[in-house]
């Protein structure tokens with residue numbers, strides 16, 4: 001436990017001091033991007049890893065917050081008002097997403113979230129009057145809380161880190177709370193949970209709302225970082241990326257999606273310098289991870305470590321599938 | 330104006346039927362929403378288009394070859410990827426998604442970023458004017474072909490042994506296995522069939538839609554919506570869903586162009602709220 | 615007042631009429647045994663009472679409160695608990711977590727996202743106590759996956775008892791157990807206080823008969839014979855159902 005504390009402390013120091021040890025502004029900006037995607041991946045994994053619901057439409061919520069922010073700023077709203085509106089609109093959108101997609105679970109849920117995500121993409125792309133269509137919307141100003149201009153990359157990075165740390169802390173409390181336990185129960189044995197007195201639908205709906213809030217926070221940070229938003233932000237690829245991050249890093253853990261986000265973003269940035277085939281790489285990684293490492297990197301490594309020190313492995317999340325398990329008679 | 334719009338709607342519905350009938354069968358039988366289905370449609374269009382443009386194959390021959398090629402691709406995918414993940418639907422879905430991304434990039438690499446336009450077969454170019462309305466021959470032909478395919482599929486499902494097995498599998502996969510149907514071979518056949526239909530649809534659609542990067546992920550949600558509307562594994566459901574979506578899409582494009590894509594999904598939302606198992610699907614047990 | 619009053623309960627699956635007008639009245643504190651051949655509709659009856667399935671028609675009253683229209687979770691809060699013929703537990707969790715989830719289900723705490731579950735000492739002590747009642751106290755921290763079938767049966771019972779139900783439905787609690795395990799489970803059921811009314815489905819007459827105050831025999835989705843142990847054993851229809859066919 002103390003070793004773990006020490007590692008977390010070291011990671012925290014390295015993260016806070018990142019602007020000092022990475023070479024340039026571009027790399028600091030990549031650091032911010034990783035943190036933002038880590039929040040997004042955690043958002044998606046709250047549903048995959050803890051509720052057993054795979055959403056392929058979360059980019060819709062991410063970009064709903066982003067577009068609302070951009071549109072509001074463009075319309076002359078102040079920063080706080082624009083942020084508040086972006087969160088509110090994204091949460092309203094999340095409620096609609098959740099109400100519709102929670103009509104089913106399993107594969108039906110995937111299909112409906114995918115379709116809903118495509119609606120958001122379609123709106124971003126076609127509703128030119130509001131979204132600028134293919135040209136997207138530029139955002140000129142980053143906020144300056146307490147007079148500190150976030151236009152400076154290292155300032156923006158530290159601000160993002162604060163939000164990220166808050167999100168991770170809240171996430172941890174959430175998944176270890178009684179509500180988190182209830183949520184996991186609905187993932188493993190929904191019918192049993194109902195018989196025990198739980199309102200399974202409401203538990204899932206609430207989790208979806210929390211997930212939507214995280215996606216919205218990530219979307220808002222994303223727009224501030226890129227100072228731009230356009231339809232690809234809402235595309236199916238953009239929904240698939242956080243899913244890949246979560247399952248490659250290790251679904252159902254906290255560290256997993258963060259590590260996954262870092263890996264995917266680093267690969268993306270490095271790869272884009274050499275090849276333009278990001279989709280090929282993304283798709284290939286998906287296939288390889290699902291086929292050969294369904295439990296993800298973090299639990300996989302943990303298992304190897306634990307085997308050395310003799311303790312139990314955690315169960316893989318993705319490989320378990322959506323079927324209800326029946327113990328042998 | 331309205332008549333031509335109606336014809337276009339039915340034509341588009343016919344294309345959607347070619348796309349979604351296979352999707353629905355695969356989904357009904359294997360419970361896997363094949364997220365590569367839009368890619369198969371696009372791949373069919375590209376292969377068919379290239380065969381016509383570069384190899385000067387006759388249109389219909391090119392369509393059959395393209396359909397066969399895509400069917401083979403589907404078979405390989407089912408055998409070597411999905412089969413290994415049997416029992417974990419979630420993993421299978423993610424693999425179909427991964428392959429879809431790979432196909433999209435592969436196509437960009439091979440066929441480039443410019444749309445590939447394909448001419449309709451010469452015999453079907455132009456149109457006829459009757460009762461003061463212009464009927465474009467090729468579009469009418471697409472409608473007839475979709476109807477013919479629907480009839481053939483229906484006859485196959487209703488009259489043949491293979492069809493009986495597929496129906497049994499859709500109704501109750503467990504039971505089908507128990508009574509000795511070789512479900513695994515059935516899966517491969519149905520996956521090939523669905524892929525082939527999508528590929529064929531892609532060639533049929535090429536003269537109307539042209540083939541371009543992104544066609545895959547433009548078509549995929551339409552297949553999803555049709556199946557959510559029509560119910561999984563239901564052929565009449567696919568047909569009705571396709572026509573409905575064809576009308577909404579085409580009329581939407583003319584009447585509210587900025588929101589055409591949005592209103593496309595409204596019937597899906599309605600169906601989900603009122604009848605989650607789809608218009609023609611059976612209630613879940 | 616009757617603990618459980620069922621009137622004219624019906625359910626069909628497609629054309630298959632599985633429950634065809636069941637009438638049943640169980641007094642408070644009673645131990646009721648339900649027997650009947652395979653496929654008689656016993657489990658379906660439990661599913662209808664507990665709300666896992668919705669009845670097509672008929673009424674179910676729990677201490678006078680009509681519950682047939684309520685979702686299963688509301689019925690749990692009104693004091694109905696059950697075990698499953700096919701054991702249904704949380705395989706990835708420890709025994710303690712399984713029972714804690716059961717307690718949490720009836721506690722307002724289940725909605726709380728701000729505190730740590732493993733710091734809820736009162737709740738966890740209660741869960742340990744419930745495991746102690748079924749003799750599994752020292753295995754509390756073992757994952758369910760590492761337990762035997764008989765131990766899982768007892769976890770099911772511990773989860774049901776932990777909720778302090780007014781009516782407890784046990785679906786074949788002895789099925790698949792060894793003779794020793796049967797004796798253990800029978801002993802622990804005998805110790806359940808009479809505030810809890812028990813309805814039990816069981817094929818094993820040796821253990822079940824001495825447990826029961828009254829017995830109902832089900833056949834083709836209806837209760838055919840209903841009475842005290844002696845009455846039911848003596849009734850020719852019981853013999854016909856069990857021996858005649």
Ligand SMILES: Nc1ncnc2c1ncn2[C@@H]1O[C@H](COP(=O)(O)OP(=O)(O)OP(=O)(O)O)[C@@H](O)[C@H]1O
Nearest residue numbers: 614627630632651652653654655656657658659699
């Ligand atoms: N969900 C369902 N759909 C269709 N038929 C069902 C369903 N559940 C039960 N049945 C049928 O209802 C009948 C009664 O089943 P039930 O499980 O209630 O019997 P049982 O009396 O508990 O039998 P056993 O002693 O074998 O446990 C059986 O014929 C069964 O096949």
Ligand SMILES: [Mg+2]
Nearest residue numbers: 656657658699
């Ligand atoms: Mg039974």
